[in-house]
Amino acid sequence: MIRVALAGNPNVGKSVIFNSLTGSHQRVGNWPGKTVEKKEGVFRYGGEEIYVVDLPGTYSLTAYSVEELIARDYIIKEKPDVVVVVVDASNLERNLYLVLQILELGARVVIALNKMDLAEASNIHIDVKELEKLLGVPVVPMVAPKRVGVSELCRKILEVVRMSKRQTTRGTNVPSGDARDPRAGKQPVAVRYGADFERAIAEIARLVEGVPALRAYNLRWLAIKLLEGDSEVIKVVREAAAGEEVLRAAKGIRSRLEQKYGDLEMALIDERYKVVKRIVGRVVRGEKLLTASDALDQALLDKYLGIPIFVTVLWAIFQFTFIASAPFSDLLGDVFAALSERLAGITGIEHLDYLLFGEYGVINGIGMILSFVPLIMALYLAMSLFEDFGYMARAAFLMDRVMRRLGLTGRAIIPMILGFGCNIAGVYSTRAIPEERDRIVAIVTNPLMLCSARLAAFSVIAAAFWGYAAGSVLLSLYLLGIALAILVALALRKLVLRGPPSPFVMELPPYQMPSLKVAVTYMWFRGSLFFKKAGTVILLGLLVIGVLASTDASTLSFTSDVERSLVAALGHALKPLFAPLGWDWRLVVSVVFGFVAKEIVIGATAMLYGVPEERFGEFLVKRYDPMTMYAYMVFVLVYIPCVATLAAVRHETQSWKWAALTLAYGVVLAYALSLLTAAIGRAILLGV
Amino acid sequence: MSRSTVYYGAVLGLLYIVYGIVQLYNGAANWWLGREELLQLGIRAFGTYIPNAFPDPFSGLALVTVGLLFLDSLYHYARGNMKYVGYLFTAWLLSMVMLTLNVVEIVAIILDAYYPLLYGVEPNYEWSLASDPWGVAPHLVLGLLSLPLYFDLRSFIRELMPRYTKLGGSPQGLT
Amino acid sequence: MWRGMKGFSRGRIMPLALLPDGSKGTVRMVIGGFGMRRRLRELGFTEGEEIRVLKGGGPGPVVVLIRGSRVALGRGVAMKVFVEVVEL
Numbered sequence: 001m002i003r004v005a006l007a008g009n010p011n012v013g014k015s016v017i018f019n020s021l022t023g024s025h026q027r028v029g030n031w032p033g034k035t036v037e038k039k040e041g042v043f044r045y046g047g048e049e050i051y052v053v054d055l056p057g058t059y060s061l062t063a064y065s066v067e068e069l070i071a072r073d074y075i076i077k078e079k080p081d082v083v084v085v086v087v088d089a090s091n092l093e094r095n096l097y098l099v100l101q102i103l104e105l106g107a108r109v110v111i112a113l114n115k116m117d118l119a120e121a122s123n124i125h126i127d128v129k130e131l132e133k134l135l136g137v138p139v140v141p142m143v144a145p146k147r148v149g150v151s152e153l154c155r156k157i158l159e160v161v162r163m164s165k166r167q168t169t170r171g172t173n174v175p176s177g178d179a180r181d182p183r184a185g186k187q188p189v190a191v192r193y194g195a196d197f198e199r200a201i202a203e204i205a206r207l208v209e210g211v212p213a214l215r216a217y218n219l220r221w222l223a224i225k226l227l228e229g230d231s232e233v234i235k236v237v238r239e240a241a242a243g244e245e246v247l248r249a250a251k252g253i254r255s256r257l258e259q260k261y262g263d264l265e266m267a268l269i270d271e272r273y274k275v276v277k278r279i280v281g282r283v284v285r286g287e288k289l290l291t292a293s294d295a296l297d298q299a300l301l302d303k304y305l306g307i308p309i310f311v312t313v314l315w316a317i318f319q320f321t322f323i324a325s326a327p328f329s330d331l332l333g334d335v336f337a338a339l340s341e342r343l344a345g346i347t348g349i350e351h352l353d354y355l356l357f358g359e360y361g362v363i364n365g366i367g368m369i370l371s372f373v374p375l376i377m378a379l380y381l382a383m384s385l386f387e388d389f390g391y392m393a394r395a396a397f398l399m400d401r402v403m404r405r406l407g408l409t410g411r412a413i414i415p416m417i418l419g420f421g422c423n424i425a426g427v428y429s430t431r432a433i434p435e436e437r438d439r440i441v442a443i444v445t446n447p448l449m450l451c452s453a454r455l456a457a458f459s460v461i462a463a464a465f466w467g468y469a470a471g472s473v474l475l476s477l478y479l480l481g482i483a484l485a486i487l488v489a490l491a492l493r494k495l496v497l498r499g500p501p502s503p504f505v506m507e508l509p510p511y512q513m514p515s516l517k518v519a520v521t522y523m524w525f526r527g528s529l530f531f532k533k534a535g536t537v538i539l540l541g542l543l544v545i546g547v548l549a550s551t552d553a554s555t556l557s558f559t560s561d562v563e564r565s566l567v568a569a570l571g572h573a574l575k576p577l578f579a580p581l582g583w584d585w586r587l588v589v590s591v592v593f594g595f596v597a598k599e600i601v602i603g604a605t606a607m608l609y610g611v612p613e614e615r616f617g618e619f620l621v622k623r624y625d626p627m628t629m630y631a632y633m634v635f636v637l638v639y640i641p642c643v644a645t646l647a648a649v650r651h652e653t654q655s656w657k658w659a660a661l662t663l664a665y666g667v668v669l670a671y672a673l674s675l676l677t678a679a680i681g682r683a684i685l686l687g688v
Numbered sequence: 689m690s691r692s693t694v695y696y697g698a699v700l701g702l703l704y705i706v707y708g709i710v711q712l713y714n715g716a717a718n719w720w721l722g723r724e725e726l727l728q729l730g731i732r733a734f735g736t737y738i739p740n741a742f743p744d745p746f747s748g749l750a751l752v753t754v755g756l757l758f759l760d761s762l763y764h765y766a767r768g769n770m771k772y773v774g775y776l777f778t779a780w781l782l783s784m785v786m787l788t789l790n791v792v793e794i795v796a797i798i799l800d801a802y803y804p805l806l807y808g809v810e811p812n813y814e815w816s817l818a819s820d821p822w823g824v825a826p827h828l829v830l831g832l833l834s835l836p837l838y839f840d841l842r843s844f845i846r847e848l849m850p851r852y853t854k855l856g857g858s859p860q861g862l863t
Numbered sequence: 864m865w866r867g868m869k870g871f872s873r874g875r876i877m878p879l880a881l882l883p884d885g886s887k888g889t890v891r892m893v894i895g896g897f898g899m900r901r902r903l904r905e906l907g908f909t910e911g912e913e914i915r916v917l918k919g920g921g922p923g924p925v926v927v928l929i930r931g932s933r934v935a936l937g938r939g940v941a942m943k944v945f946v947e948v949v950e951l
Contacts, residue, residue, distance in 0.1 A: 060905045093930040094907050269904045292848035295774035312750040327799035397935045468722040503899045504937030513849035
C-alpha cells in the first residue's frame with residue numbers, strides 16, 4: 001500500500017483534493033492526544049491501493065504550533081512514500097516557503113499546483129516546466145473543484161513511488177538537492193541558501209552524521225534545525241548518545257554565524273524567501289492586479305455597512321436553516337411517531353414495550369433525534385456556501401475588533417453561529433481557532449448560545465404566555481445568552497486563562513464560486529456525524545429516563561403511572577432545592593430530562609403532568625405565572641448543556657476539568673439568575 | 689458597467705429601503721404593540737398583498753441594508769470611484785439571497801402542508817398565498833426586479849469566479 | 864489631512880496602521896514579541912518587501928497585499944510593523 005500525505009497552506013484547496021481522491025472512503029478523527037482533526041482515506045489507482053492523510057494546513061514547519069508539529073512529525077516519523085504539497089497558484093510566492101521546508105525534510109514531493117483558474121484570472125502565468133526544473137520535483141497543475149488534474153496527480157504519485165524504488169537506496173538520509181531527479185538523467189537545480197549558511201549546514205551535518213541514533217533523520221534538515229535552535233530537535237539530539245557534544249559544537253558554529261547575521265531563525269526565514277524570490281522571478285510572469293475580489297472587499301468590509309451586511313447574512317442563514325428544514329423535520333417526526341404507534345404492544349412485555357415503543361421510547365427517540373438532523377444539515381449547508389465563497393474569513397475579521405474587547409476572538413464567531421443551531425456543532429467547530437486559550441474560551445461559552453432544541457421548548461412557552469410578544473421574549477433570551485457568554489469569556493480571560501490576547505493575523509482568501517457539491521457533501525457528512533455521535537448519547541439517556549420513569553419507586557416493577565415512578569421520587573427529593581423558584585417536582589424532573597436532551601423537555605414534562613403535548617402551553621398558563629416561567633426558561637437556558645454537548649466539550653478540550661467548569665458555572669449562574677428573575681418578578685407583581 | 693444600470697440599482701435601493709422600513713414598522717407594531725392592522729404598500733391579490741410586508745423587524749433591517757448598498761453604489765459611481773462595482777455586486781448578491789430565501793420559504797410551507805399525502809393521510813392544512821407567513825414578500829418581488837442586473841454584472845462575476853477550461857486534464861475522476 | 868502630508872511623508876518610516884487606503888511601501892522593521900515577529904516574517908513580512916494597504920486608516924483591522932496574498936492584521940499588530948512610505 002502506498003502512503004501519501006497531503007500538506008499545504010490553509011485555504012489552498014487541500015480538502016477538496018482529499019475528497020476528490022478518497023470520496024466516501026474517508027474517516028475523520030483526531031490526531032492522538034490532540035484536538036486537531038485528522039482526516040485519512042484510501043483510494044485505488046493504477047492497480048495500487050493508496051492511503052492518504054490530510055495533514056493540518058500550515059504556513060511553516062516550526063516547533064511552535066501543534067498543527068505544525070503534527071505535520072512535521074508525520075513526515076519525519078511515518079515517512080510517507082510521497083508528500084503532495086498543495087500550492088495555491090495565485091499565491092505562489094508565499095506558498096513556496098512551506099514547499100522549501102518540506103524539501104528540507106528530504107521528503108519525496110509532488111506539487112499540486114491548485115487554483116490555476118484563479119491565477120489565470122489574475123493575469124498570472126506560471127512556467128510549470130521551469131518550476132519543476134528549479135525545485136527538482138514534479139508539478140501538477142490543477143483546478144480541484146472541477147477535478148482538473150486529479151488523474152494526472154495520481155499518475156505522478158505512482159511515478160515517483162516507482163522511481164524511488166528503483167533508486168539506489170541511500171535511505172532517507174539523502175539530503176535534498178543532492179537527490180537524483182526522478183526523471184532519470186536530469187540534475188535538479190539545488191535549493192541552496194547563502195554560502196555562509198550552506199557552509200554552516202554542511203559542518204553541522206557532518207557532526208550529526210557521526211551519531212548513529214540520528215541516522216534515521218534527514219541530515220541536512222537536522223543541521224538546519226540545529227542552526228535555527230529548534231527546541232524539538234535539540235531535545236532529540238540531546239537524548240542521543242554523544243548528542244551533547246554535537247550540541248556544543250553546533251552552538252559554536254551558531255554563535256559565529258549569529259555575529260554576522262543576528263538571530264539565525266529569522267535569518268534563515270529570510271534566506272528561504274531569497275530562494276523563493278529567485279524561483280518566482282524565473283517562473284512567474286505577470287503581476288497580480290487588484291482584482292474583483294478587492295473590489296468586493298471594499299463593500300463587504302465597508303466601515304459602516306460591513307457589520308450590517310454581516311447581520312443580514314446571519315439573518316439569512318438562520319431563516320434558511322429553520323424554514324428549509326421544517327418540513328423535513330416534521331415529516332421525520334411524524335413517520336417515527338406513527339411507526340412507534342404501529343409497533344406498540346408487539347413484544348408483549350409491558351416494560352420493554354414501553355421502553356421501545358412508548359411515547360418516550362427508543363423509536364420515538366430516534367425519530368426525535370432524526371428530526372433535528374435536517375436543521376443541522378441546513379445550517380451546515382448555508383455555512384458551507386458562505387465559507388466556501390470566502391465570506392466567513394471577512395466576518396471573523398469584521399467581528400474581531402469587537403470580540404477582542406469581550407474576551408473572545410473574531411474566529412469564535414463561526415462556532416457561536418453554529419452553536420445557535422446546535423451546541424455540539426458549535427463546540428466541534430472551535431477547532432478552527434488557532435490559539436489554545438481562545439479556543440477554550442470559545443468552547444466553554446458555547447453552551448450559552450441558545451440552541452435550536454431549547455428554542456423549540458421556549459417557543460411553546462413563549463407563545464402560550466406572551467402571544468404576539470413571544471418573538472421579543474425569545475430575543476431577550478438569545479441576548480441574555482450572548483451577554484452571559486461575554487461575561488464568562490471576560491472572567492475566564494482575566495482570571496483563569498490569563499495572558500495577552502493573541503495577535504490577529506489572518507490571510508483573506510480570494511473569493512470563489514462556492515461549490516454546491518462540496519456544500520452538500522459537507523452537510524451530509526456533518527449531519528450524519530451528528531446523528532451518530534449525539535444520537536447515541538441521547539438515545540442512551542432516553543433509555544435511562546424511560547426505565548426510571550416506568551419503574552415503580554417502591555416495588556421496582558413496571559408502572560405506567562409516572563407519579564409512582566423513580567423519576568417522581570427523584571423529583572420530590574430535589575424539590576426543596578427549587579422551592580424558592582416556585583417549581584413543583586415535575587418541573588424539577590424536567591430539568592433533569594433537559595440534561596439528556598433539551599428537545600424532550602416539553603414533551604416529557606407534558607407527560608408528567610398528564611397533559612397532551614399540544615395543550616401543554618395553555619395548561620402551563622393556568623398553572624404558573626409568567627415570571628416564574630420566564631425564570632424557568634432562564635434556568636434551562638443557562639444551567640447545563642445536554643450530555644452530548646458536555647461530552648463534546650470534554651473531547652475538544654481533552655480534559656475533564658473544563659467540562660466540569662462548564663457544568664459548575666452553568667448550574668451556579670442558572671440558579672442565581674433564575675432566583676433573581678423570580679424575585680424581580682414577584683416584586684413587580686406585588687408593587688403593581 | 690453602464691450608467692443606467694447604476695441608476696436602476698439606485699431606484700431598487702430606494703424601494704428596498706421603503707419596504708424595509710415598512711417591515712420594521714410592522715414588526716414593531718405587531719410584535720410589541722400587538723396590533724393586527726399592518727401597513728401594506730402593495731396590490732391586493734389572492735387574499736393577501738403583493739408584496740407582503742410581513743411583520744419582522746430583522747427582515748426589515750436586512751432589506752434596508754441591501755437598499756443602502758445600492759445607494760452607496762450610486763454614491764461612489766457619482767464620485768468616480770471604481771469601488772461602486774463592488775457595492776453594486778454585493779447589493780445584487782444579497783438581493784439574490786433574499787429572493788432564494790423567499791422561494792425556499794414558499795416551497796417549504798407547501799411541503800409542510802402536503803407531505804402527509806406521501807403516506808396517504810389528509811394534508812395538515814390548506815395552503816394558500818394568504819396563509820403563508822411570507823407569501824410574495826418584497827424579497828421576491830424586488831429580487832425579481834434585481835435579476836436583470838446580472839447581465840451587466842456578468843463580466844465582473846466572471847472575473848471574480850473564473851471558469852478554467854484550458855488545462856487538458858481529464859475530469860473523469862478515478863477508478 | 865492627507866493631501867498636505869503626502870509630500871512630507873514620502874520616504875518616512877511609519878507604522879502600517881497609520882497608512883490610508885491605497886498606500887504603497889516597503890517593510891522596514893517589525894517590533895514586538897518574538898512569536899509575532901517570527902510569524903509575520905514567515906508570512907512574508909521581510910525587510911525590503913513591497914507592501915500595499917488595501918483597507919487601512921481609521922480604527923479596526925488592516926488589510927494588506929504582500930507577496931501576492933491578502934493578509935488582515937489587527938490594529939495592534941499593524942502598529943508594530945514599520946513601513947517606509949513609497950506612495951500614499
